[in-house]
Amino acid sequence: MLDTKILSGIEASHAxxxxxxxxxxxxxxxxxxxxxxxxxxxxxxxxxxxxxNKTKRFDALGLKSDLxxxxxxxxxxxxxxxxxxINADDSFHGILVQLPLxxxxxxxxxxxxxxxxxxxxxxxxxNAGLLSIGRPRFVPCTPKGIMFILKHFNVDxxxxxVVVVGRSNIVGRPVSVLSSLKSLxxxxxxLCHSGTSDLKYFTQQADVxxxxxxxxxxxxxxFIKEGACLVDVGINRIERDGKSIIVGDVNQSSVTGxxxxxxxxxxxxxxxxxxxLVENTIVSAELLLLN
Numbered sequence: 001m002l003d004t005k006i007l008s009g010i011e012a013s014h015a016x017x018x019x020x021x022x023x024x025x026x027x028x029x030x031x032x033x034x035x036x037x038x039x040x041x042x043x044x045x046x047x048x049x050x051x052x053n054k055t056k057r058f059d060a061l062g063l064k065s066d067l068x069x070x071x072x073x074x075x076x077x078x079x080x081x082x083x084x085x086i087n088a089d090d091s092f093h094g095i096l097v098q099l100p101l102x103x104x105x106x107x108x109x110x111x112x113x114x115x116x117x118x119x120x121x122x123x124x125x126x127n128a129g130l131l132s133i134g135r136p137r138f139v140p141c142t143p144k145g146i147m148f149i150l151k152h153f154n155v156d157x158x159x160x161x162v163v164v165v166g167r168s169n170i171v172g173r174p175v176s177v178l179s180s181l182k183s184l185x186x187x188x189x190x191l192c193h194s195g196t197s198d199l200k201y202f203t204q205q206a207d208v209x210x211x212x213x214x215x216x217x218x219x220x221x222x223f224i225k226e227g228a229c230l231v232d233v234g235i236n237r238i239e240r241d242g243k244s245i246i247v248g249d250v251n252q253s254s255v256t257g258x259x260x261x262x263x264x265x266x267x268x269x270x271x272x273x274x275x276x277l278v279e280n281t282i283v284s285a286e287l288l289l290l291n
Contacts, residue, residue: 005261009271034285035064042072094120094281120280143175145272157185166212167193211249220254230262
């Protein structure tokens with residue numbers, strides 16, 4: 001039985017924040033305070049907590065962070081008008097529109113409306129395209145956080161087989177690209193999804209498995225080979241013993257002792273997502289100086 005190492009997102013995120021202080025100071029010496037405009041539509045409790053945690057971190061680092069709260073009933077055009085206003089405001093270097101949006105609003109249209117140079121979530125087609133050709137401007141925060149946490153804990157992807165389970169544009173696809181880029185991961189990557197037949201055939205070959213399918217505790221010890229590293233992106237709320245708890249896509253009790261390492265849920269990938277939003281906003285401010 002292996003001594004499974006826990007890859008703490010808390011530890012890795014604090015290491016990143018420590019490395020950002022000099023960059024923040026250098027920008028402020030030039031009269032620039034990196035600023036984020038966060039837009040929250042509706043009263044979704046999870047979204048409210050997430051946005052609040054993001055703005056708290058910006059405040060703690062002495063960065064500018066403004067939250068725009070809009071009612072569920074806001075029209076698509078009103079939201080687009082607000083984005084246009086923030087696009088033109090030089091005090092904001094990043095724009096975050098918290099997803100999901102109400103059904104009457106076209107999320108793609110909203111993402112396309114954000115200035116690509118302020119798209120710190122990395123979802124705009126221009127930024128997705130730059131990532132796909134290996135010249136990323138902004139990388140989506142969760143995939144970027146995954147790469148950072150692996151590097152922080154010395155998980156070397158070079159020449160390894162990485163299996164990503166889940167093909168979303170937010171996590172699965174971008175982390176597949178990042179892992180395969182010669183300058184970052186240089187791994188051989190297999191992207192699996194709901195249409196994959198015999199999922200175990202692929203995951204049992206993997207040196208690293210990134211689980212991002214949104215299925216509570218789906219991936220157990222039978223899916224992996226001994227010594228595999230597991231990155232659990234899932235955040236699922238379930239009822240257990242009369243209590244509401246958060247679990248990932250990996251059955252952590254099952255894989256402990258067989259996996260070499262794993263990211264916990266909570267306190268794994270989640271803290272890194274917020275940390276990378278901070279860094280992307282700083283990157284945006286730094287790019288402004290170069291233009």
